[in-house]
Amino acid sequence: MQGMGGDDCPFEFNFDAATFKVGDTVSYRVVGNSMFDGMPFAGELLEVHDDHVVIAGDAGDPSVRYRGTRESRPQVQADEI
Template identity: 70%
Template structure:
């Protein structure tokens, strides 16, 4: 999300990009496959497993949850969105 605002403006999020240290409550930058590829999304980790994470897709709706890969910027399949 760097460079997306005005000059001198900082990102309002603090992301964890280290999958080895992911924990519930961390904010991550994630990607979505398909037509949304290339757009940055921010979400909060709800679950952390050995090979995947569960991301809150909408903090106002707890039923919106996405399963993503466990890597520095998790990948969510577009079919979940």
């Protein structure tokens, strides 16, 4: 992440929900669990719908998918994890 050792963040995020497309990397948050509150995660968009997105939860396991809100930083409910 920027400011940590001089290296830039290895991810390029799309924060514009209006332009989300499959394959974009987004920063998402898990809500509903105090252990994860405020902690950012990175994921790739697998599906983009009018009212939600589907995010890859584990790059090594394609069956792990999270439904998130469609906003600049999608929110995923903790019970999805």
